[in-house]
Amino acid sequence: MKTYLEEIEKIINKSFNDIEVWNNEIKSVDSIDTTFLITKKNFIIIGLNSINESLLETIIFYFYNMYFDSLLVETGYCNYINYEKHKIEQVISWNHDWSFKWFSSMLWDTVWSIIWKWKIEKFIESYFEKNKKNLSLFKEKLNDIYDLRNKLWHNSEFYFQNNSKIKFEINDLEKNIVILKEWFIDLSKAYFSSMDNLLDLQYKILNKFPNINKK
DSSP, X not given: OTHHHHHHHHHXXXXXXXXXXXXXXXXXXXXXXXHHHHHHHHXXXXXXXHHHHHHHHHHHHHHHHHHHHHHHHHHOOHHHHHHHHHHHXXXXXXXXXXXXXXXXXXXXXXXXXXXXXXXXXXXXXXXXXXXXXXXXXXXXXXXXXXXXXXXXXXXXXXXXXXXXXXXXXXXXXXXXXXXXXHHHHHHHHHHHHHHHHHHHHHHHHHHHSTTTTXX
């Protein structure tokens, strides 16, 4: 399971590298056309927002995917494992948000019957604090991009009417990519550590008190 951190970091880096490539190509186009400039801003916001959504889902699902693959090799219980994996896939498919609260929602739906979701969140908060990372700023950045995406209404009218009010500076895209990439890698490490520790703790508790879930 330790390969999870290596693989998830590759996925995170590739996600943001892809949009960097797109941004560099767009920046190379010399145009003063207003529609093009607005479309460029729309594209970047939608692109970043989609990456955020995808990675919040992938950090959780990739962990379970590797876990179930490992469990299948160990036990050969194909029917049971496919059933459990399908439940996790359903939880991920129900996600329709790009904010941290939906990461929490997915945590709740995947682990509520095993361990309390808030324990994982507390562990993640402690991890960020311990490593001098600001989880609140991470959540705020996700929400800022998410809110801008919601204001698009699938057209550019919002920007024609409110361009002066937009806080998201297109020229700071590189800064957003760097910090978001770093935060997502931190989140994957915190999530992995919390699941590893808390599930191990739960296993120890169940073995110490085997009748804890029996009526």
